Amino acid sequence: MAGDRSQEAKAPVLEVRNLRVSYTTAAGPLRAVNGVSFYLWPGERLGLVGESGSGKTTTALSLMRLMQDTTVVEGGEVLLDGVDLLKLSEEEMRQARFAKISLIPQGAMNSLNPMMKVGEQLRDTIRAHQPKGNSKATIDARIQQVLESVELRLNVMDSYPHELSGGMKQRVCIAMSILLNPKVIIADEPTSALDVVVQRQVMETLRRVQVALGAAVILVGHDMGLMAQFVDRIGVMYGGKLVEVGPVRGIFKDPLHPYTQLLIKSLPNLDMKDVFRGIPGLTPSLLTPPPGCMFHPRCPQVIQRCSVDIPKFVEIKPERWAACHLCEGGRQ
Amino acid sequence: MRGLDLRYFVRRIGMFFLVIFAAASFNFLIPRLAPGNPIGAINSRMSQASAGIENGQAMFEAYRKRFGLDDPIYIQYAKYMWNTLRFDFGESLSAYPAEVWEIVRPAIGWSISLIGVSVLITFAMGITVGAMLAWKGTPKLVRAFLPITMIGGVLPYYLLAMLLLYLFAFTTKLLPMSGAYDSGIPRELSGPYIISVLRHAILPALSIILTSVGTWALTMRGLIVNTIGEDYMLLAEAKGLPKRRILWWYSVRNAIPPQLTHLAIALGYVVSGAILVEIVFSYPGLGYQLYMAIVNSDYTVIQGITLILAVSVGLSVLIIDLIYPRLDPRVTYVAESSG
Incomplete structure (x- = not known):
């Protein structure tokens, strides 16, 4: 596993400290990301899971400073190799995108420009970062290299996106994301639009190119099964906060946070075919968040403190982080 | 060309000519439905200028004959279509003997x-x-x-x-x-x-x-x-x-x-x-x-101009249609049978 002792001497490639992002709405600011902190080792695969509206995609996109007009980064740091991306100028950030931190987008079906040939969309990615001196032949040679690495034929370069299948489009997006050898790749539910078989193939491809490149990956999604197969560590988000982070085996075997416990219990299980358990209740309103722990209105193990104090996100055991009063108190 | 096959091309051109034919027919018909009369207009202009014309009725008939307005309407139509095919719009009624084209x-x-x-x-x-x-x-x-x-x-x-x-x-x-x-x-x-x-x-x-x-x-x-x-x-x-x-x-x-x-x-x-x-x-x-x-109720000039209008609208729509697969690669015109 990439995330353990052997790498501890090294510095993390990405460190997020107390990131806070809100959306401006008619009803007031909506705190979508509320004090998220985590780190990412070089070459590591980290999964961010959570329900819809838990802030996982907002977190991921904020790392690249990709936001709408209504999004405000209220504070925090995003340190990529020690450089705070949130402090870069617009132009410096533009240069960093895809060269240092790249994205495999959520809507694979519509993420390519329908009016432009695939080859041209790969070329303009390179040109945007190396404007002069590179001949078309050099650029195309690099493109051919990455297309081969994602098992696409070279003739996709002359195709328009609508002429490709969903899996092929997603492979093009993967190829694009590694064109400039980034250190970090953010994969935002990269397979949510694909069927299960193609999903597996695409994830295998992603893993292979990521390992070959040595890039770290943040995989955003809500498919715990996919996470279990793909990532080294998992971060569980709830109501705009990370509630638990830990190695994937540890989390599945011994989840610390009650939310994580319920999440894992709700997975379909071969031994218990009949019941299909969800988590009772609804996600909290981020406009009027509950006091104390965000999860306490739904938590089966709720205690007095939960509705008063906000639990701190702390390392409970080596490598195991959680934000819960029960764990803090030295459960186990 | 990409996204365009011969069958569609031929069909589309055929449609263009059909539109022009229909436009030309309406073009012939509509001025004749409107009130007023070209020879009358010339006559009244002349009489205004010189307070009365001698043999006005004879001149009226001569003009009608000269411009073929005494023929039955279907003969006029056939002549008109034949001339239109040759891009000959005839002579202007009000500015005779100037040609419409001039x-x-x-x-x-x-x-x-x-x-x-x-x-x-x-x-x-x-x-x-x-x-x-x-x-x-x-x-x-x-x-x-x-x-x-x-x-x-x-x-x-x-x-x-x-x-x-x-x-x-x-x-x-x-x-x-x-x-x-x-x-x-x-x-x-x-x-x-x-x-x-x-x-x-x-x-x-x-x-x-x-x-x-x-x-x-x-x-x-x-x-x-x-x-x-x-x-x-x-x-x-x-x-x-x-x-x-x-x-x-x-x-x-x-x-x-x-x-x-x-x-x-x-x-x-x-x-x-x-x-x-x-x-x-x-x-x-x-x-x-x-x-x-x-x-001036100048039928021939009206016909000439409106036909040019119909041709120019038809032609520009035809052109945009035929180059549309270039503008939006998702659009293709391929006959159903050939897939």
Whole structure:
């Protein structure tokens, strides 16, 4: 596993400290990301899971400073190799995108420009970062290299996106994301639009190119099964906060946070075919968040403190982080 | 060509000729349904000029015979169609013995150069203004200035034409009142002639441009706003493309195909679209000639001009149709049987 002792001497490639992002709405600011902190080792695969509206995609996109007009980064740091991306100028950030931190987008079906040939969309990615001196032949040679690495034929370069299948489009997006050898790749539910078989193939491809490149990956999604197969560590988000982070085996075997416990219990299980358990209740309103722990209105193990104090996100055991009063108190 | 097969091409061309045939038939019919009579119009003009004509009835008959107006209507129709096929629109009824073609040909030139160029300028300005209105990268100062272009949109263009005429020609005499060139200058490609033509074109062109830029800009803004939420826009920004590249090659490129269809139709109507402007400025374009022909019940000139109008609209729509697979690669015209 990439995330353990052997790498501890090294510095993390990405460190997020107390990131806070809100959306401006008619009803007031909506705190979508509320004090998220985590780190990412070089070459590591980290999964961010959570329900819809838990802030996982907002977190991921904020790392690249990709936001709408209504999004405000209220504070925090995003340190990529020690450089705070949130402090870069617009132009410096533009240069960093895809060269240092790249994205495999959520809507694979519509993420390519329908009016432009695939080859041209790969070329303009390179040109945007190396404007002069590179001949078309050099650029195309690099493109051919990455297309081969994602098992696409070279003739996709002359195709328009609508002429490709969903899996092929997603492979093009993967190829694009590694064109400039980034250190970090953010994969935002990269397979949510694909069927299960193609999903597996695409994830295998992603893993292979990521390992070959040595890039770290943040995989955003809500498919715990996919996470279990793909990532080294998992971060569980709830109501705009990370509630638990830990190695994937540890989390599945011994989840610390009650939310994580319920999440894992709700997975379909071969031994218990009949019941299909969800988590009772609804996600909290981020406009009027509950006091104390965000999860306490739904938590089966709720205690007095939960509705008063906000639990701190702390390392409970080596490598195991959680934000819960029960764990803090030295459960186990 | 990509996305286009021979069968569709042939079918589409066939459709074009069918449209022209139908237009030509209506063209023959409609002036004859309208009240008034061309020979009567000539007669009354002449009698006004000289207070009574001798043998008026004989002349009336002679004219009717000369122009074939005494034939039964179906014979007239057959003759008309046969002549139209040969691009022979006959002689003008009111300006006899001038040929229709002699009247129409210079008018086409004036209309295409004045209105065609105005429409193209309007299109380019409207697209740019609309794109910049929608684009968040537009500097604030520019953005504040842009809505001014909308003001003209609420005015009818002939009213603006009269306002401009009053301000710049009548009051200040900066620009000429009417016509397309100064009659004192020889009509040849010389500096003074070109300057004179341009000076005459400024006010009519302005009245067209100022009143229609706003509409183009508004539609364009709507189309651009639609692209902004698209997934490919997020990826384009994530890729680190420069803003300008994203605006023109991702946003505008996706928004523009419907606007080009609109442009093709607008260009097709160049011939008739600005009749009132041509009248206000006495600009010798097709619209003005058409108006004069209608006033004089000049069937043959009306037929000539409206047929040219039908052909130009049909032709520009045909062209945009045939090149559409180039504009939007998702569109293909392939007959069902060949897949």
